[in-house]
Amino acid sequence: MGAAVFVGGGLGSLLRYAVSRLCLLYYPGFPAGTLIANLLGCFLIGVASVYFIDRAAAGSPQREFILVGFLGGLTTFSSFGFESYALIVQKRWLDLALYLAGNLGLGMGLLLLGRQVLNR
Numbered sequence: 001m002g003a004a005v006f007v008g009g010g011l012g013s014l015l016r017y018a019v020s021r022l023c024l025l026y027y028p029g030f031p032a033g034t035l036i037a038n039l040l041g042c043f044l045i046g047v048a049s050v051y052f053i054d055r056a057a058a059g060s061p062q063r064e065f066i067l068v069g070f071l072g073g074l075t076t077f078s079s080f081g082f083e084s085y086a087l088i089v090q091k092r093w094l095d096l097a098l099y100l101a102g103n104l105g106l107g108m109g110l111l112l113l114g115r116q117v118l119n120r
Contacts, residue, residue, distance in 0.1 A: 004061045008069020016074050030095060031083040034076050035102045041075035042107040046114020054119070 019040075020033025045067065052063040080103055087096040 001061050001064045004065035005069040005072075008065040008071075009073035010069075012070040012073025012075075014073075016076055031079075031087075031099060034079045034083055035099060038075050038077075038080060038103050038107055039110055041071050043110040043114040044074075045071050046111040047117050048114075050115050050118040 016033070016037045019037050023033035023036060026032070048063075048066050048071065052060065052067055084096060084099060087093075087099060
C-alpha cells in the first residue's frame with residue numbers, strides 16, 4: 001500500500017502545482033492556488049470519505065491511493081500556514097481574512113457538500 005500512497009501523493013502534488021501556477025496568471029500576489037487546491041480537496045475528501053469509510057472499503061489500496069496519497073498531496077495545510085503568516089507579515093489584513101474564511105469556512109462547507117453527493 002505504500003506504493004499507492006507514493007504514487008497518489010505525487011499525482012496530487014502535481015495537480016496542486018498546476019493549479020497554483022495557473023492561478024498565478026490570474027491572481028498574482030494572492031495565494032489563490034492553495035485556496036483552490038484546499039477547497040477542491042475538501043470537496044473530494046467529503047465524497048471519498050463516504051465511499052471509502054462509510055461504505056466499508058476502509059482497508060483497500062484505492063482508499064490509501066485517494067485519501068492518503070492523492071488528497072494528501074493535493075491539499076496544502078503547511079502551505080496554508082506559511083502563506084497566512086506571509087499575509088500577516090505584510091499586514092494585508094483583508095487578504096488574510098478572505099484567505100482564512102475561504103480555506104476554513106468554504107472548505108468545511110464543501111466537505112459537507114461532498115459527503116452529500118454519495119449519501120443520497
